[in-house]
Structures are given as structure tokens and as C-alpha cells.
Amino acid sequence: MITTASASLSPEVLKDARRRERRVAWRQTRVAWLFIAPAVFMVSAFLLMPVVFNIILSFTKWQKFTGLDKFAGFANYARLFNVPYFSEALSNTAIWVVGAMVLPLAFGLGLALLLRNMPLQETFKSLFFLPKVLAPTAVGAIWYYVYAPHGVLNSAVAGLTGQPFDVGWLYSAQTVTPSVIFTFVWQTVGITMVLLLLGLAAIPRDPIEAARVDGASGWQIFRHIIWPLLLPTVLVVTILNVAAGFTTFDLLWVMAGDYPGKRTLSLAVYMYYESFSNGAWAYGSAVAVVLGAMVIAVTAALAVLQSRVEKNIR
Amino acid sequence: MSYLKTIAALGLLTTVSVGSAFAQDLSIYSDKTPWNAGMTGVAADASTASGQTIKLQEITPTDKYQAFMQTSIAGNNVPAFFTWWNGQQLSDVVATGIAADLTPYWDKAIADGDFTAAQRDLVSVDGKPYGVLLNVANWVVFYNTAAFEKAGIAAPPTTWAELMADADKLKAAGYTPFNAPTSGGWMPFIWFSQLVLGNDPDAFVGLTDGSVPYDGPAVKKAFEIWGDMYSKGYFTDPREQDDSKFFANGTAAMFLIGDWHSGQFADLGMKPGVDFKTFLMPSVDPAVPQSVIVEASPIVVSKAALDANPDLGKAVQAMMGADVSNILGSQSQVYNGNLKGTPPNDIIKADNDLVAAAKPRALVRWWEAVPSQIQGDLVAAMGAFMLDPTPETAAKSMSTMQAINADYWANK
């Protein structure tokens, strides 16, 4: 091939060309910057600033009603394990995270696979999605009465068995967390399923058919084709659910409000009681920092994994 | 999301606290829902006296109310009036500097013969009064007269042994001896503290100042008795959230609680002095002199509001008058101790007489005496035991409480 270098392709010309491109780019985006500016301000003022403040607070001795005057180093963090409540809240949070990660996904995926080719898909979709439309506090209030000592659940069991049944679902350390997680799953499974259905719809039909012709059984198709191709969606859903599991507050607040041990039902709740009820602001901030760090670490790890998996199938 | 909400709230607090208090309606904040009728009357009387509109705002349950007040104080946005607790709780608030020194009003009230200097001490911190008395109550045992009659109990018990024998009789007659709720975020401390002070009042005081551990012999003994009483079926279902239900509907025969509760029972259709009466709780250990818990609730006045609006002084003075005392008494059966006021019912009058006759040792309630930073955490551990009254849970609750207690005093 013969190329003829243009005489005009001098460094000066190239420099000018670059300047011109930049100018055009700025012209095209300056309006966008204008529109983004308020959002940037809001995020900095009401998200980043409080985060910074919270971190600073966690290194002070700020107690109830007193000022931010004395720095305490890592004392608040050192206290975390002095008090059994933190460990209790931490292990309950771990149960929440695992539950929120696995259960809505398992049920949502099952439902999505069942509904995928169903004629009444839209109806079922709306039906399962319905709980998500309700405010979590409303959901909590409904389920509070389901689980109440003489509530719907116990009455139903008593009615079916003919025996008196009086389990205090929301009043015992063994049952309260699973009960509230069940409600969380009930509320979350719909959106999880809808997202997975979208993910399933985005999987091209051809590789699945190719696998069928290639001799794969239903399970093999799921295992080798659908699951790997759905994995990016699964991970997005997991990130959402895990973050929700870490920070569940409203459901616990409403449903377990009468349970004396409520303050250790999750780190988010524990943080609330330490800060707002006990007035241990600095210590509560330390809990918040630990919780925030865990949320960020786990979701970031999942996000990295997600983008890798995503790249893998492109 | 809640995490973000929380830090956003913290951020807002800093922003707000930089500025000064901003204007708001004049309100009396209260967590004492059962007294709403009387409190509304107090607000109305205070409005008339001051020429300002003062309204009642209620927030319930107690732990939510405390959280609200805390953020209000931290946010420098304190209501003009709010109900609070005395003891350690009041000291904490006074330390922030938001509470008005009410010395001139108390001086006048004492001079007028409404209150005594001893009553002033109930709401004083370092010798200065920081609250108007809303309620002065003795802690007594309410009992259902019909139940006692049915169980064949002629007179209320005067010793612990009699009390236990009566409990067995009531049980045999189909009653649950004691109503013991966990509701409101505070009630679990009632029996805990009673069983400690019934054996060792000094240990009870020591619990609240860090000198006695929560896993020591005094507490262990209390939990043993408590667990034993549970195993005998002496207590009502702790999951019931309506604290008076089992007493009012006749399921439970006795209810250990402040005598300000009498109004609530009256509202529920029990006639004071006829359907229910009271007696003083005997000590567990007969060798220990009898004690009675005295509870005093103040209404705290915002210094900023009073400075900005001197007319509110008239409202404060009115709140200390006999009229307000009688309004509280007639509307909510609450007695604020005003000497010119009429005790609202025979029960409260009788209690005052009982105390005057027995001369028990007066103790500040655990709730007011304990540092507020660990109050809720400790109550949670007591509540955990009530829901699962086993020796294992007792051991766990004790070690949890002591860990919290030790950590607090070590880091104070």
C-alpha cells in the first residue's frame, strides 16, 4: 500500500485540531454540567459532608447532650467488642446479609424461570411485584399482625391442628430474625424476579436453542448457558439485595418494636439506638463507620466481580 | 438506606446547630399518652395565663420520645416545655444549658404555700430547680379487690412470705398473681429493681452509680427469685403491649407500678378504692427495712423560649398553681404534690397515708437514677429475661448488663 503523508499534517496543525475538538466537546457538554451542578452540590452537602462528619465524630468522645470537644482516637472502635450487643448485632447482620443475598435470589430465580414462558406472565409479575409498591413500614405493620401472638399465622396453625398455638415469632431471639427476613423476602422477591426476567429476556434465544440441538438437557442448558449468561444480572440483583440486607431498618423498626432485644437485631438498628436513644453519638458513629465500610467493601467486591463477569460474556 | 438517612440526619444536625434556635409553635411535649386529658388542660391553663397559644404534642413510646428530645436538644431546637425525668436524667439535660432555672417561680410557689422546699429538691440539680412538678408518685402494688376476695385473702400482705402465699392462693383461684408488661421500652426494670432493693437497698443504689456490678450476688439473687416466680406462673404474658390490659380485665390480680396509674384503671372502668386498692410492697428479706420508690416527673422549661418570651413566665407560675394540680387530678388522676390541690382520688390519698404511716426508705426510681446512656441497653437485657425466664438467659443478661455497665463507667 502506498500512503502519501499530507504536507499539512504538521505539529501545529495537529495542535490546532486538538484544540478545536476540545472546544466543541466543551460546547456540547457545558449545558449538561449546568444541570449536573445542583446535584453535585446536593450530594456533597447532604451525603459527602455528613459522611465526613460521621467519620470525625467516631473519633471523639461525644456523648449525650455534650459537644464535639475531645478526640478519643480509636477508643470508640476499641469499645465495639467490649459490649456484647455489637457482636450480637454483627452476627444478626451477617444472617441478614446471607439471607438477603440467597433467599430472594433463589425464589426470584425459580419464579422467573417458571414464569418465563407463561401466558399470564404479566399478571403474575404484577402480583409478585405488588409488595414492593407498599411502603416498608406498611408491610411491616401488616406482618406484625401476621406474627402477633394471637395473629393470623398462629390462629391459622391453631385452626388447622385444633391445638392452641402461641409462638411469639417476634418476641424470641431464635425466631425474630428469620421472621422479619421472611417478610423481607416476601417484599423483595418480586423486584428480584422482575429484574431476573429482564435479564433472562436479554439472553439471546439462539445459544439456548443451539445447546438444545447440541444435546443439552434442561438442567444442562440452565447450568451451562443460562446461568453464566444471567450471572451479570444475578450479581446486580445481589448487590442491591445485599446492600438492603446490611441496612435493613424500617422493617425491624416496625415489626420488632415490641421486642426487648430489638436494638441488636442489626447493626443499623443498633447504631440508631446507640446514637439517638442512648445518646452515645461518637460510639454510634463508630458503629456507622464499621457498617458503612462493610457495605462498601462487600458491594464493591461484588461490583468488580460483576463487571468482570459482564466482560467475560461480551 | 437507613444508614444514609442516619448520616444525613447527623449532617443536618450540625448545620442546624450552627445557627440559632428557629421559631416554632409553643408546645408542651410529652410521652405520657395516658395523661393527655390532664396535659391538655395544663396547656390550656398555661395558654390563658400567658396569653400565648400553647399546645400539647405527644410522642410515644418512651424510647422514641427520648430520641426525639435528644435530637431537638442537639439541634438547638428545644420545645418551650417538655416532660422529663428527675435524677440523672435531669442532670444530663441541665448540663446542656438548655433548661431554665426556675428559682423565682419556686420561691413564689413556696411562699404561697403551694409546694415545700423538700419537693423543690426533687427537681433540683446542684440546688437549683429546673422543673415544674407534673407528678409525684409512690410506687405501690395495686390489687384487684374481687380477686383477693375470691382467693380468700382477707387483708393485703405485709411480708414477702405472705405475698408469696397470697400469690399461690390467687393462682389456685384462677388468677395470674402479677401483671408484668415489657412495653413502652422501660417496664422490664420494674421487677428487676424491686427484687434487688427488696433484698439490699444499698446495692440497688450502688447499681446506679457504678459501685455495684450487675453480675454480683445482689443481682444474682434477684434473678433467682424472679425466675422462680416465673416458673410458678406468677407473671402475665410479657408480650402484651397494653400495659394495663391484664390488670383491668381481671386476668392479673396485682400490678406493681407508680400510683399515677390509678387514673388509667379508672378510665378502664375500675372504681378506685372499690374495685382496686393498694398496699406497699414488703421487703423480700424481712431483715431489710421497707423501701418505697418515689417518682417525680418534671416539666422542663426551655431557657431560650423563656428568655425570648417573658410572658411564658406566667405560664410557668400557673403550672405551679392549685388549679393546674386539680386539672391533672380530675382529668388524669395524676397528683403533682401541690399542697393546696386535692389528691385526685382515694387511692393516691391512701398511698400518701400509707407512706406517712410506714415511713419507708424513699428511693429514686432506677430509671431516673441510672445513667441515661446505658438505661435502654440495660432494660433490653432485663426484657430478654422476661421473655425467656431461664437461668441461661439470666446469666446472659447479667453478663451483658455488667459488660455495658463496666464499659460505661470505664469510659465516662
Added chain:
Amino acid sequence: MATVTLRNIIKIYGEFVAIKGVDIDIEDGTFVVLVGPSGCGKSTLLRMIAGLETISHGELKIGGTLVNDLPSRDRGIAMVFQSYALYPHMSVADNLGFGLKISGVSKSEIERRRGDAATMLGLDPYMDRRPSQLSGGQRQRVAIGRAMVRQPEVFLFDEPLSNLDAKLRNQTRIEIKRLQRQLGATVVFVTHDQVEAMTLADKIVVLQDGLVAQVGSPLEVFERPKNQFVAGFMGAPSMNFIDAVVGPNNTIEAGGISLPVPADRFDLPAPGTSVTLGVRPEDIVPEGHGTRPELGADFTAPVNFAEMLGNESLLFADLGGTEMVARMQQPRPIEPDQKIGFRIDGRRVHVFDKNSQMSLLR
């Protein structure tokens, strides 16, 4: 390798009848092309053979066995999809080996077959790549390789060349044909491109509206189309159609000219009957280009438009108000509206019944 037999195959989607009763016999080792315009049902038919669509009615036999209700994997078929349908998350090697792996074929056997296919298709350098890292032609070869390693009784191709550029399409077409010969495979190949059909097929099945319009060798279908649809579909540019009337003495009158035709070529109706005359562009010979047909009729018309293709030109000219396309060999520049003389080859024209559109060829 095996035969494929379709007997009275019907496919319905709700109220819509997509395949309306199709009979096809595919002999062992033949290359059969299903061709037709979009919507004619050719892909549906192929997918029914593959087991990707249920068969509403009729019988499908592969190698003599009724397979109507057998799942794809038990039919002994392999399929190459229009989109290639490679597994995007697997390497080329895994794409090739997937079917064998899940069928429990031993590792060494997978290696052997995969190696053979890769060598044959020139895929050796790409075994570790993912489909997204391959060019269209390479992906196509992987798709073919994936079908090959399974050593199926029947290969099914669903428009496999339509996503390739023109040059690659021609190359791959030849490769597919060569492979089929080498393997002696039975192939069912779907395309809408009649050139592909002509070049690849041992046997062409022309489909029209869910029915078989004609089955035959490429030459047969081209030279003796059974009806006006097949005549118009096969050949590019399409056959010209013009309204005509049967004239006296084996002539057809159309557009003001009288075209003599061989007496033994048609079963012509009585003179005066309306018919449709079909003439392929190459049978309208411009004066001075190509061989002048012996039997024929001349007309002169201005050229409306000329399309220069290099080795030939397509001339658009009116004959009695109908625009006809003529093929000009060894083209020369044509001015707009330039008048040119044409001669229609009477020996090669087609005549169709006006109503049934069936060919009147004898």
C-alpha cells in the same frame, strides 16, 4: 448419514397456519436447499426438523425413524444458525466441545474430533479466543465446526451466510459445498437467496406461503419453473412478465409484437386467450450484443435507464407500456432515451395461465 422424510407436515400458531401440508423426501447424502421469500415457512420447517418447533400435524422421519416427539438431542442432527449462536462465554475450543462434553464423550475423543474439525476449518490459531474476538467468517466456521464434531446424521443450516459480506459469502459457500462432499453429509439448507440455492443444492425446494411450490434440481427449477412464482423467484434480475394474448400459428402477442414460439414447447390454449408471457432478461438481446436468437421478435424502444455492472449492463425499456429488463453483454455506454433495438428469444420464453399462474410448458 440418513434420509429425511416429511409427510403432510402442518404447523399452526393459534389461528395462523404457517405450514400447510408439506411433503419432502431428502435422500441420504444430498444437499437440499429450502428457498423462498421471507414468511414462506422455510425456517419454520427447518426448526421443526431440528426439534425446536413442535409439529402440529404430519410425520417427520429421520433415517426411517419417526422423530415427531423426540427431543432435539435424540434426532441425530446438528444445526448452524443464522446468528451462529455461539456460546458467548466459552472459548472456541469449548464451543466446539460443549455438545460432546455433555453427552459424556471421552476427553481424548473430544480432543480428536475437535482437532480434526479445527484443522479442516483452519480454526487452530483461535482455539482460546472467545466468539467476540473473532471475525464474522471465523465465527461462522466455529458454528460449522460445532455442528461437524457431533458427526450428525443430518446437518441443518439456517441462512448461515446472510450475515457475511458479499466476498466472504461466496468463499464460505464454496467451503460448505466442499465440506458436504467430503463428509458425504445429508444437508438441509435454508436461504432466501436464489443464487445460494442454485449454487449449493442438489435439490431445491421452493416454498411459497407454507406450501411446496416446486421440488427439483437447480437446472430444472430454473429452466422449467412450474408456476409464475417460481419463475419470478429464481433468477436475477427477475423474469419479466407482460400481459399477452395467444396469437395464431404458435405466436404470442404482447406489447404490440407477435412472438413466434416453438410448437412443441407449450400446450397453448385457443388463440385469443389471455396469458402472461415471461421473459428472462438474458433472453431480451440488445442489437449487436450476444448471439441474435434465431426464433424471435424485434422491438425498438428508448432506454429509460441503464445499470452498468461492469461485465454487463441492465437496460430498462418499455414494451407496450410494461417496463422490461434486458441484459446487455459486453456493454457500451448508453445515453438516456437512446433508442435501441431488442430481440426476444422465442425458444426460451415462458407462458403462464392467466388465472392459475401455472406454467403452460409441455
